[in-house]
Amino acid sequence: MNAEKSWSNSTTPRCATVRRAKGVHFSLNDKLGIIALLDDFGIDLIEAGWNGANVTDTRLFDYLRRQMPRNSRIAAFCSTHHPARSVDSDPVFLAGTAVEVPVMTLFGKSWDFQVTEGLGVSLESNLEIIGESLEYCRSRFDTLVFDAEHFFDGLRANPDYTATVVGTALDAGADRIVLCDTNGGMLPGQIREAVELMRGLFPKANFGFHGHNDSDTAVANSLAAVESGALQMQGTINGIGERCGNTNLCSLIPTLALKCGYRMRHITAERLSQLYALSYQVAEVVRVPVSSNQPYVGENAFTHKAGVHIASVLKHPGCYEHVDPQRVGQRRHLVISEQSGHAAISHKLAELGYEECKEDVLRQLVDEIKQRSSQGYVFDKADLSLELLIHEHLGDSQQLVVEHLACVPLPQVGATQYFRLELGISLDGHLRFRRCFSDSPVATFQDMLLGLVRSVLPEFAPLEIQQIVVEPLDATRKRAWVTIRHGQPKRGMAVADCCNERAQCLAIAECYRWALQHAQRTTRDLLAMA
Numbered sequence: 001m002n003a004e005k006s007w008s009n010s011t012t013p014r015c016a017t018v019r020r021a022k023g024v025h026f027s028l029n030d031k032l033g034i035i036a037l038l039d040d041f042g043i044d045l046i047e048a049g050w051n052g053a054n055v056t057d058t059r060l061f062d063y064l065r066r067q068m069p070r071n072s073r074i075a076a077f078c079s080t081h082h083p084a085r086s087v088d089s090d091p092v093f094l095a096g097t098a099v100e101v102p103v104m105t106l107f108g109k110s111w112d113f114q115v116t117e118g119l120g121v122s123l124e125s126n127l128e129i130i131g132e133s134l135e136y137c138r139s140r141f142d143t144l145v146f147d148a149e150h151f152f153d154g155l156r157a158n159p160d161y162t163a164t165v166v167g168t169a170l171d172a173g174a175d176r177i178v179l180c181d182t183n184g185g186m187l188p189g190q191i192r193e194a195v196e197l198m199r200g201l202f203p204k205a206n207f208g209f210h211g212h213n214d215s216d217t218a219v220a221n222s223l224a225a226v227e228s229g230a231l232q233m234q235g236t237i238n239g240i241g242e243r244c245g246n247t248n249l250c251s252l253i254p255t256l257a258l259k260c261g262y263r264m265r266h267i268t269a270e271r272l273s274q275l276y277a278l279s280y281q282v283a284e285v286v287r288v289p290v291s292s293n294q295p296y297v298g299e300n301a302f303t304h305k306a307g308v309h310i311a312s313v314l315k316h317p318g319c320y321e322h323v324d325p326q327r328v329g330q331r332r333h334l335v336i337s338e339q340s341g342h343a344a345i346s347h348k349l350a351e352l353g354y355e356e357c358k359e360d361v362l363r364q365l366v367d368e369i370k371q372r373s374s375q376g377y378v379f380d381k382a383d384l385s386l387e388l389l390i391h392e393h394l395g396d397s398q399q400l401v402v403e404h405l406a407c408v409p410l411p412q413v414g415a416t417q418y419f420r421l422e423l424g425i426s427l428d429g430h431l432r433f434r435r436c437f438s439d440s441p442v443a444t445f446q447d448m449l450l451g452l453v454r455s456v457l458p459e460f461a462p463l464e465i466q467q468i469v470v471e472p473l474d475a476t477r478k479r480a481w482v483t484i485r486h487g488q489p490k491r492g493m494a495v496a497d498c499c500n501e502r503a504q505c506l507a508i509a510e511c512y513r514w515a516l517q518h519a520q521r522t523t524r525d526l527l528a529m530a
Contacts, residue, residue, distance in 0.1 A: 021240050024286050028059050033285055038237075039069035041278050042266030043249075045232070047075045047105055052095025065100045071266045075103035075145065080133035083121045087136040097137055104137050107147035107180075110165040111154030123161055130165065131172040138173035145232075146174040147210060150182045155194055163201055176206040176232060181221060184214025184244060188224035195228035208232030211247040213239060218247040219255070226256065237282040238290055238297075250279045251295045254328050269327070276329035296328045303333040305380055307341035310334050314343055335380035338373035342366060352387060353521070354394055365393050375496060376473045382481070382494035384514045391517055399516040400453070401426040402509050404433070407441055407502045419501065423448050427456045427516075442468065445505040449512055463511055466490060470500055480507040486515070 026034075031048065038046050048064065049057035064074055078096030081087045088094075097104060108130045109115045115126040130146070137144055146169040148154075154162035166177050179194065191209070198207055209225035209232070211218035222233045239248030256262040257272055279297040283290045292299040302325040304310050312319035317332065325332055336348055345366055349357050357365075368389065369379060379386040404424035409417060419441040424433040432452040438444035446465070453460050467483040473496050480503035482493045493511045497503035 021242060021245070021286075021288075024240060024288060026056060026286075028056050028063070030285050031056065031060050032063065034237075034282055035069060035072070035074075037278055037281055039072040040271075041274055042264065042268070042271045043072050044265050045075055045103060046072045047077045047234075048101070050077050050096055051099045052092065058095075061099045061101070068101075073103050073143075074101040075105050075143075076101050077105050077107070080106055080108040080129050081136075083119050083125065083129060087132050093133065097140065102142040103145060104141040104143075105145040105147055105178075106133055106137060107149050108133065108165070108169070109150065110148040110162050110180075111150035112158045112161050113153070114150050127164065127168045131168050134169055134172035134174055143175050144173055145176045145178060145208070147178045147180055149180050151179040152181050152186045152190060152194055153183060155197075163198075166198060166202060166205075170202060170205055176208055177202075178208035178210050178232065178234060179225070179230070180210040181212055181218075182210075184212030184218065186211075186221055187215065187217055188220045191221045191224040192228045195225050195230055199229050206231050208234060209247075210234040212242065213244040213246065213248070216244070218245070219251045222247045222252050223255065223260070226260070226262070238279055238288070238294065240282075240286060240288055248294070250275060250297050254296050254323070258323050258327060273327060273329045296323075297330065299333075301325070302330050303335060305335050305337055305339060307339050307344060310344040310347070311341065314347055335383075336369060336386050337378070337380045338370050340366070340369065345369070348386070349390065349394075352390060354390075357394070361394070365390065368393060376477065376479050377494055377496070382492045384484070384491050384493040384511060385495075388493075388510060388514045388517065391521070399428060399520055400509075400513045402506075402513075403431070405502065405505060405509070407445070407499060407505055409501075410437070421445055421448065421505075423452065425449070425452050427453060430456045432456070441501045442504045442508070446508050449509060453512060453516070457516075460516075463515055465508065465511070468504055468507070470504060478503045480504045482507040482511055484511055486518075 035046055035048060046069070049060055051058055051061045061076065068074060076096065076099040078093060081090040081093040109119055109126055112123055115121060115123055119126060121129070134144060134146060148165060148169070151162060154165070169177055177198070179198065181191070195207060195209070198205070207230045209222055209230045211221045218239070222235065226233065233247060233252060235247030235249040235252055236245070237249055239245040253264070253267065254272060254275060257264065257267065276297045279290055290298060295301055302321060304313050304320060309320050313321065313332070313334065317324070321332070334344055334347055336344060342362055346357065346362065372389070373379065377385055403426050404422060406420065406422040408420045410420055416439050418437055418439050421436045421438060421441055421444055423445065424431070432455055434448045434452055436444055436448055450462050464485040465482060466485055469481045470478050473479040477496050477498050478500050479494055479496045482504070483490045484493070493507050493514065495503055495507040495510055497506055
């Protein structure tokens with residue numbers, strides 16, 4: 001494809017799509033925050049919501065009236081007027097279009113079945129509704145977009161009528177017709193055929209595409225639409241949307257830029273490198289985590305585990321990577337597990353500052369990792385466990401040693417279960433001991449451990465523990481996962497033990513051991529540099 005061909009993109013947060021996703025709810029600040037992120041990234045057109053549909057969107061458009069984004073154009077979203085009312089008497093339509101933004105997107109019916117069964121009007125009446133609604137908006141907005149809802153289902157059922165809907169919208173002043181796969185059931189070949197048909201019938205018209213992911217083909221369908229001449233793709237960050245979601249712009253945009261040779265109005269190579277950060281920032285706002293297997297931005301997108309894969313990637317990344325991860329702001333992860341060989345572990349040692357390692361020591365370390373993996377340690381997820389093992393195996397002194405840990409359930413009295421906690425540690429040659437009784441043993445243990453550490457190192461900051469999860473490992477043992485925030489989104493430690501509470505306490509203690517050792521190594525490196 002022509003590397004200089006331009007292409008326009010459109011995304012939401014738009015009330016009609018993203019907000020209906022289960023579990024996703026926006027405050028005004030949420031929407032303003034996402035709009036700012038999309039604007040900084042360079043999204044051309046942002047459908048911000050439906051004025052009058054709810055308090056949040058009404059307040060949003062009042063704010064946007066006074067302050068527009070720097071790069072992005074804001075679009076309002078609204079349906080055509082109600083069948084029982086005119087454009088002048090429909091309060092929902094009048095409120096939805098009473099906005100001061102450059103772009104208005106109206107959606108209307110293009111499938112005869114939806115017209116007669118959904119709206120309950122004649123096919124001719126629907127054409128009048130579309131024409132009147134668009135004509136009302138034509139002089140009020142710089143750009144007028146018509147979303148032809150259920151376009152592809154309509155084209156299959158009654159192609160003449162669906163084409164007439166498109167013609168009516170164009171005659172009424174629509175600048176662009178967005179062909180919507182509203183049910184998400186189409187395949188790329190069907191999209192390509194339909195877009196080419198419309199471009200043949202209306203050669204001067206501009207078309208866009210709106211996809212849903214119910215058949216897991218939304219991105220592929222969007223690519224087919226672009227290849228067939230569509231100029232605007234609607235989608236969402238991380239594909240968040242109704243049912244199975246919408247077209248995932250975190251997949252579509254880099255594919256168009258890096259594989260198809262398209263350039264976008266504002267998304268430069270530098271901005272494309274912010275895609276990973278954008279994905280996770282939006283995910284944090286909407287409280288829907290990024291799927292680890294999501295292309296380009298997922299945790300596993302550039303993660304290599306198999307020993308053969310890692311050895312090849314270390315020789316040349318292109319052996320198992322389709323693009324350079326840095327182009328989307330990602331980085332390569334070479335994880336250590338029971339499948340790892342000498343090449344993978346040597347690379348990990350170099351990352352941790354061990355440039356030279358004798359072959360016999362390396363072999364022992366490989367054997368130790370494989371042995372512990374068989375005992376339930378999952379080092380590809382518990383990276384802190386791996387680092388602690390490597391540092392200790394290669395001779396780093398242990399600042400913190402847990403000399404004694406007891407977590408004993410007491411005879412239950414009433415509905416409350418109490419535990420006797422005993423903790424003894426050795427820290428920089430100082431022996432400290434504490435005993436406590438509590439009905440919350442894990443939280444109490446962390447307080448005890450922090451208190452003992454601070455009795456020797458008063459400046460030590462508590463770890464930010466994000467999550468503790470316990471799972472059965474076998475018939476007698478539990479595995480505790482502890483996730484902490486330490487400069488990166490999340491880092492993990494895993495410990496196996498026969499007791500649920502003791503496993504959690506041991507995992508927390510291991511996190512503190514790692515943190516102290518990490519601080520010690522950092523200080524030593526700084527002194528060496530000085």
